[in-house]
Amino acid sequence: MAEWFQDNGLLLGLALLDGLSSAGLIFLVAVGLNLVFGVLRIINVAHGSLYAIGAYSAASIGIFLSGRGLPDWASIPTLILSAALVGAILGPIIERLLLRRIYAQEEVVQLLVTFALFMILEDVQKLLWGVQPIHHDTAMRWLGTIDVPFGADFIPFTNYQLFVLPGIAIVTLVGLAWFLRRTLTGRVIVAVTTDREAATAMGIDAAKVFLLTFTFGAMLAALGGALSSPTAALVPGIGAQTIVLSFAVVATAGLGQIEGAALTSLMMGLGRSIAVYFEPELEVVVPYIIMVLVLLVRPQGLFGVIETRRV
Amino acid sequence: MTAPFSRRDALAAGFGAVLLPSTLSAQPAQKPAEFKIGVTTFLSGPASVFGVPSRKACEMLVDQINASGGIAGVPIRASFVDEAPGTDHLVGEFRRLVQSEGVHAMFQSISSGSCLACTPLSAELQKLTILWDCGTQRIFEENRWQYAFRTQGYGTPEVLAPLLYLLKHKPDFRTIAVINQDYAWGRDSWELWKTGMDAMKPGVRVVAEMFPRFGSTDFSTEITRLLALRPDVILSTSWGGELVTFIRQAAERRLHERSLMVLPVAEASMPTLGRSMPEGHIIGTRGDHWNNHPSPANPALFNGLVNSYRQRFNEWPIYPVHHMAQAMWALKAGVEKAVAAKGGGWPSDLEMANAFRGLSFPTPTSTITLREDGQGLEDQIVGLSSFNDRFPFAVPKDMIQFPGEQVSAPVGQKSTDWLKTLKPDFIASAGARIG
Amino acid sequence: MRKIEPFLALLLAAAMITAAVTAPWLRFVLTIALAKGIAVIGILLLLRAGQVSFGHALYIAFGAYTVAFLAPRYGDAVVLLLLAAVGAGLLGLVIGLFVTRYRQIFFGMLNLAMSMVFYSLLEKLYHYTKGSDGIRVEIMPIAGQTLDRVAYEWWIFGIAMGLAFVLGFLIRLYLSSPMGEALAGIKTRETRLEFMGVPARGVLLAAYVMSAMLGGIGGAIIAMTSRHVTPLLSYWTSSGELVFIAILGGAGGVLGPFLGAAAYELVRIYAAASFADAWQMILGAVLLLVILFAPGGLWGMAARVMKGRAQ
């Protein structure tokens, strides 16, 4: 064991660095899904579409503004603003026009409404952005790289992936935690998450909370997409790929738990990057293995609370 | 886009009273009012980066051919089917097009899985089927097909040519890593490569074999590992968005300074990558149809295709455009040959198919011959990525052309068996510099 | 409505047979629809218990690959159908022992995880499965009879139809039996079952194993019909498709899945033929319209029409 660490300790260190940045992205997408699920009790399959639209929009807006002389440093704020814009426009439209009609319906129906929306948005993306890969990487290039020592060698990492992605994820986590615990609106959201009936009985305007939460969740999905756009080429189908992993995160994290989502993303991000180093064929199934193991030990998810049924 | 209307009408008839006898092929063939082709290609999902340009090309070529009198005097009409929903849907659509819409020829497909599923239908439904893009060697090596022909090269030459180029360009490499998409092409192409490499240059150490999930958007972990391993050569047969993502992430971290990259399917991603493609790496195009081909056999035809595509769609043609064009020209050549053989009468399905065996048809760059097993022999051109004033993206320099026959497994032999027989002296004799 | 269900079933069967006789390509499509209908009955069982499996494509793929792998060795359709059903049932038992401990999102997502692991295995074990290229299934003898292609296709269509009737009939009996009614009790009042001495988990597990077997049978028929199997059969969107069909058809009777499957296949073909690059949008829109304006799906619509007649 000690010998193994001696041989592979350095690699493990690299895996850690890679795992952090991938965990950051996983978290940003999954936390929005989890927040929406906690409050609305709807697993939003179209969350992946919002991710994709966020990515495409951020790239398009970035390309448009760069062409008109936007300085390179402004590309990172542009990513964040694009995401906010996408969420602020699409969130309320989807919640008002679609989700509001089905809150009283069965879980499966709610799931399918978002599945239908996912199918529609998949084609909408294609109509708007075409099928050729789109990429706009000013943000990544402007930040440059940093050489991380690796024995006698060194490994260049992009500052964007090493610092910006985990950084924004941490800021989001801390900001969300502060918002949910310390602000009135945040506490209302938590109250609705923990006990919907009691909260509405206390006179909380559930409709407003739902609208707010969903919009917020949509912004987070779009933010995840926007932040992935500097490093990834955007093609049809990226939403479908991303959302599956987020499902696993939500179930593992526990209902509406943001800290749970953070820890789960970290485990999955690290698990995957370690797998790439030592057993690449396992990489794809690592998140599911983690999910199954966690749920075996904690059936309600990492940070989930057992819902006691009153009898 | 007037086609959907009539198609919809046909379909409406389909649900109510598609009650046409399904034995068209048995009846004496009459010259049809239009020559219908059914085209399967990806119109959604990640592979639509190939599918949509191919559809555009097909529509453009149909217009062009119809404007100049059609095929043997008959105008063409194409219907398109999306491959993305999966085999059961595709097989159903294939049958619908043949049995209900009465298409005269099928063009299929991009995905090897689709081709493997649909090619047997060509025999069952006795319908001329042109494999216009898929690359799996299994089709013609595991079976004989009377009605199916592939009008371009396939996996073996498309992997062997870049391998030979590498062995000529950097004969002293000792380590290699592979990073391919995790699906059949990614696995197959690696197996072909490794078999050929072990035969012609034994002793190369494979330091990493990575098959990231199909559709991955982040390769930073894989790149870190490659940076740490410092292999002499990195092979990736990835394509589309994934190749763009991989190269962007790799180039930013200067992986290209540590290892020589070999990218057999690079061409289609070059326009997207633009100037961010590093120079001096080995790139291929699944054929010889580079936009900067130094000496196309028919320059007027070549420029005509490239320019009219660019004018009409405001983008550079990529290899699926050329593959579609090859299929279309093969169709024209084959059908007209069959009609001529019949003295102007309209050939039956079988007569039509027979005309394709051994058919040679001109392409803008060269000539492709369909062997007796149905496989087309397409030349391969491989070169090093470079920039010039004519193109806003990387194109090859120091090109070597490999004749199709030289790099394809002979009829009746399995590719892996044949690759094992290659000797190191084959390297020097293969291919010739052009340009 | 329940009383006229057998009559409607005969009507639907007659319509299908007429269509299959007149158009050979419809025979193919309808065989697939029948196979999916059989699998969707399994979804229906779980929906009775209030649980949504977002991973049942796993059992379809398992049944299909069972046929693909074993056809060269035990090449008889009848034997293979049995093996697929039993094999899927055993797999369902193993997975069911785990997933039936969970409810709602956890149940749905664990099923999703299992199907995605299976999907990854089909891709990873390339040397056995040929990855995304898939495996070809040759025409096989049926009950010892070697048949030509057209006769074979008719036989498979007939077997699918026969199985649809037999299985539909058995499931109908089951659903109104104490065991089936207890299953529905899980949805509304699971704790009460325990206080009546009924092991709710066992009831759910039994239904889960049955649904897995139905999936295996459906998958086997799909493999025998399309005669080529690929991993896409087990991708999460295929599972979504099954739930889609269940809701489209309506959860009322066992006829619903078949109505839904036939409608789904035909709409998809119509959409694909008319709008080859926007068929997903059409399907999504159809689903949304059905959910929003025709709750109860096609079966519900039929029921309303019948009621209107009766009055």
Next chain:
Amino acid sequence: MSDVLLQATGLRLAFGGVKAADGIDLGVMKGEFLAIIGPNGAGKTTFINMSTGYLRPNAGEITYEGSRITGLSPRAIVKRGIARSFQLPQLFAEHTVEQNIALAVASRDGIWSPLTPLLRPGYRDEARDLLDRFGLSAIAHARADALNEGARKLADIAMAVALKPRLLLMDEPTSGVAASEKMGVVETLARVLRDAQVTAVFVEHDMDVVERFADRVAVWSQGRIAALGPPQQVLSDPAVQRDVIGIERHA
């Protein structure tokens, strides 16, 4: 002591800081109707939950017919002949009342027959008979979620009775029943239970009901049994009147 059916000894259970049971010793005699009264939150329902396996005590044990049942699952305890009803009726909302009862009847045999209908003559007749005795025949075909509170309550108890228990634990059987119907309902209930020779424990807030139907009364207060004995004696105790009944009247 052969006539003790259920015996609790030294039961303790606390939720956070609240002691729902703080050393309970209580025996239930065969054939008696035992009422449990006390302020809300005193731990009355907790006693039923512990006796039926839904909650496990921190300490102490419960024996039934001489053998220990603490630690057993609700299912195992039902099989031994203890059934319960609920303060909030636990019905299968999407089934009819008749189906609800029939399911309870069927569950005595296990429900593992997959091919014969639930409403087969045997089960249906017994369910109808029971509905008849509870005066619910008129709503036999109504869906459970369409009933008023009183009917739900009765159906809930009927389901428990359908299990043919020897001991029935009822959590506030008359809450939600209209005041004018209350006595009639309890009358019916008592008759059914006496006919079937069922021992009953019921948590009750209505002192008139307790006085009329209970053989003995246990007063539950802050996790302890403050008094135990025949109704006339216990209910006239000034301390009980002050601490329990007084609160009840004002609540």
